[in-house]
Amino acid sequence: MSQSEINATQEKRETGDRERIVQQVAKELALSLKQVRTTISLLDEGNTIPFIARYRKEMTGELDENQLRDIEERTNYLRNLEERKAEVIRIIAEQDKLSEELEAAIRKAVKLQEVEDLYRPYRQKRKTRASVAKERGLAPLAEWLLSLPKQGNALTEAAKYIQPDKGVETAEEALQGAMDIVAENMADEAATRAWVRKYTMDHGMMVSEAKSPEAESVYEMYYNYREAAKRMPSHRILAMNRGEREEVLKVSLEVENEPIHRYIAGRWIKGGSAVGDVLHAVVEDAYKRLIAPSIEREVRGELTERAEQQAISIFAGNLRSLLLQPPVRGKVVLGVDPAYRTGCKLAVVDDTGKLLEVAVTYPTPPNNKKREAAAKINELIDRYDVTLIVVGNGTASRETEQFVAEIIAERKDKQLAYLIVNEAGASVYSASKLAQQEFPDLDVAERSAVSIARRLQDPLAELVKIEPKAIGVGQYQHDVSQKHLDESLTTVVESAVNHVGVDVNTASPSLLSYVSGVNATTAKNIVKFREENGRFRSRKQLQKVPRLGAKTYEQCIGFMRISEGEHPLDRTPIHPESYEVVNRLFVELGVGLDQLGSKELAAKLAALYPETLADRLEVGVPTLRDILDSLQRPGRDPREELPLPIFRTDVLKIEDLAPGMELQGTVRNVIDFGAFVDIGIKNDGLVHISQLSEGFVKHPMDVVSVGDNVTVWVLNIDINKGRVGLTMRNPKGRQN
Structure with a gap:
């Protein structure tokens, strides 16, 4: 050829x-x-x-x-x-x-x-019993066994292969070597392995027991545990794996052997044969020694992979919900990073997120300087007209919350409220190079207080500065493939950023780096160009940014917004490639771009039918539909359609609760078996999956998302353990 x-x-x-x-x-x-x-x-x-x-x-x-x-x-x-x-x-x-x-x-x-x-x-194998037997010239004897001879004696035939110089001194040794070769052949057959793998997955039982049954641990429910492997939820698989890794549990996969022996024998031993007993013994050896251990590893690996995918999927869904929380605009915010010995760090930011002042107070044990702390906080409230106090949910958060609530109760002259926010990742951000560049004169804890304040004003803009997996809204995130977790969460952040769009004149390099087609270098170049040349006045100007080529421009520009630029459409999600379509549309309507954002134009646009208009404008129906939507609400932030978080003015303690009490709460985390809801007490309450709805719930994410404001009722209270069980099923039969 x-x-x-x-x-x-x-x-x-x-x-x-x-x-x-x-x-x-x-x-x-x-x-x-x-x-x-x-x-x-x-x-x-x-x-x-x-x-x-x-x-x-x-x-x-x-x-x-x-x-x-x-x-x-x-x-x-x-x-x-x-x-x-x-x-x-x-x-x-x-x-x-x-x-x-x-x-x-x-x-x-x-x-x-x-x-x-x-x-x-x-595949090239390391030295095995079968490979040694082949080196000793026993392959023909193995072939004789597999030929299923009707007559003859295995030991008599094996005696022909006695060769002391090759290490085969008896017929028994020769036969055993041949059996080892046959066992490896059986174990390596693809059809056999596929059947045994499926049977093990379908019928296997995951079994765990304690290495030290008397020892207390978080794994006690798994000290004597059995469950069908294929029905195990991901969180239990990952919990068992962690217990095994920490050498608290012994975990195995058990399956009935007899059906597997019958299947393998049926493939390899057909009809009556003089060596049937020998081959049946080989079947048992092949399964126990060669097939079972590797199949158990493979099945457990597959179960773990599925569990990891589920855990990553949950983390990704929760992260997206968290990133798309509505921004709280127009408020001067006091951020508080609570602590005991080192004091509570304070940071005041204006309604644009600009840092105004930082301070430290010591209202919590062991210092208990409440009077001085109250004086400082009141001073900041008055100086900057603070209307909202945001407290991180870390160490000493509830003591700090109580202190803040007391200040609010005393300030009858001010409309003040407070909120507890998830501070996960704030410490990671505050110690990062990015935070050092942003606030070189602040210490780590002060930067953290700024982050806590800002993540309420614009969760997306602030949270993108943090490594996604450091934002703890998942389950068992440390037990899954970190590479796959990183890839999945990066994808989520990218999706959220592009869903919202970015103001190119205010966006940080961190935020810009997630825009479609933009990498970290290009993001830095955009910010540098902005600093050197002033605000961008048009999208076209971005073509002058170093290393922002034609392909990158095409991919990113529709997601970039210029709020007060030269071209009105630059503040919309409409891609510049469609500007001519808008021009043709406005000619048809007899209006100008100067009417963009007016009620009159919005009314005209709402009355149009994209299906009948698309051909005349030489554009596809889906694209025209998006264009009309963008023109009706230019500059719209899709997050603003969501309800704002619940602001509080007083503290609720677990001792204040009683079964049946109705409360308003915010979903903090969604996991396989339910959702954790912040109801204003020290620990979040749990709504078990069975309590999320009157009907059947396949997964909690089908009902709730991180950030949702929900109505719940107290189901049960364990004061000693600080646990509260909640329900979203109205005990009085009302609609919830």
């Missing part, structure tokens, strides 16, 4: 592989071939998912970000799978052991595990 023919064959195969991937992804995700093919092409051209989801709706059939990410993820997996197939085929071919049937089976595989099972017999 000539080189050109080889190249043509290779190109044909690669084309076939690409099309097979398209078909596989479309089938798995129940999408059309055109949608998948177009999306893959757009991604390969360097387009980002936020850009495709927002500005290429006609091309993808209006696929949302989640669907686009699913396509990207499955395509990457299948492409890596194709690479692995090619590598395995090459290695087996180099051993001169590649048959047409084997190559076809490898190419047909749709999971990496299938490929690895097929490759297993040809």
Whole structure:
């Protein structure tokens, strides 16, 4: 075959592989071939998912970000799978052991595990009992056993292979060596492994017991525990894994052996044979010594992978809800980072987030300087007209909350309120290089107080400065793959930032770096250009920023906002590529851009039908629909449609609670088995999944999200442990 023919064959195969991937992804995700093919092409051209989801709706059939990410993820997996197939085929071919049937089976595989099972017999192994037996010349005896002879005696046949110079001194040793070879053949067979793996997953029991049953620990419920593996929720799998890793628990996967022995024997021992007993013994050995240990590792690995995916998914969902909390605008805020010995750090920020003053007070034990602290806080309230006090929920938060509530109660002359905010990640931010650059003259705790104040005014702008996984709104985040967690959470932040959009004249480098197509270097260049040249007056100016090329400009510019620029459309989510469409629309309506934001224009736009107008304006219906929505509400922040957090003026103690009491609370965290709600006491109350709704709830995230304001009723109280059980099912039968 000539080189050109080889190249043509290779190109044909690669084309076939690409099309097979398209078909596989479309089938798995129940999408059309055109949608998948177009999306893959757009991604390969360097387009980002936020850009495709927002500005290429006609091309993808209006696929949302989640669907686009699913396509990207499955395509990457299948492409890596194709690479692995090619590598395995090459290695087996180099051993001169590649048959047409084997190559076809490898190419047909749709999971990496299938490929690895097929490759297993040809993989270079460390020294095994079977490899030693082969070196001693016992492979023919193993082949004789596998031929299922109708007559003969295994030991008599084995005696022919006695070779003391090779270490085979007796017939028993020869037979054992041959049995070891057969056992390895059985253990390496792909079909056998696939069946045993599925059976173990379907029928296996996860079992745990304590290494020291008398010792107290947080794992006591797992000291003598059994549960069907395939029905175990992710949080219990991860809890068991952690207990095992900390050497508190012994964990195993148990499964009934007899059905597995029967299956393997049925594949390898057919009809009556003189060596049937020997082969049945081999089956038991192959399973116990070779198959069971590796299958247990694989099944537990798969269970852990699923549990990690669920845990990461929960963290990602909670993080998105937290990032998209509505900003509290127009308030001068006093942020408080509470502490005991080192005192409470205070930071006052104006309604734009600008730092006005920092201070430290000592109202909590062991100092208890409440009078001096109250005087300082009242001084700051009066000097800067503070209307809201924000307290971090860390150490000494409830003592500080009580102190703040007392100050508010005494200030009848001021409309004051306070709020407890989740300060997770504030310490990480305050010790970062970014915080040092932002506030070089402040110490770590003072920076933390600023962060606590600002994260209420604009949660997204402040929280993007923190490593996503340091924002603790998940479960078992330290027990999952940190690489996958980082990737998933970064994706969530990117999605949230682009959903909201950024003001290019006020955004920090941290915020800009999450905009579609913009990396950290480009973000810094945008800020540097702004500092050197003044405010951006138009989106076009961004083309002058160093290293912000044409592709980056196309990807990012629709998500950049210029609130008081030269072109009215620069403050909307409308992409500059669609400005001409807006011009044609305004000509048709007989209005000018100067009317943007007026009630009259909004009324005219609301009366239009995109389906009948799109052809005349030479634009797709989905894009026109987005344009009309953006024109009706220019400069809109989608977060402002959500309810603001609950502001409080007085403290509630656990001793104040009684079963049946109705309360208003804020969801702080959502996990597999329920939701934690801040009702104003020291510890958040738990609404178990069974108490979230009158009907069946598949997962708590289907009912509540982080930041939701909810009505709850007290179900039970454990004062000693500081625990409160809550319900969202109205005990009086009212609608909640």
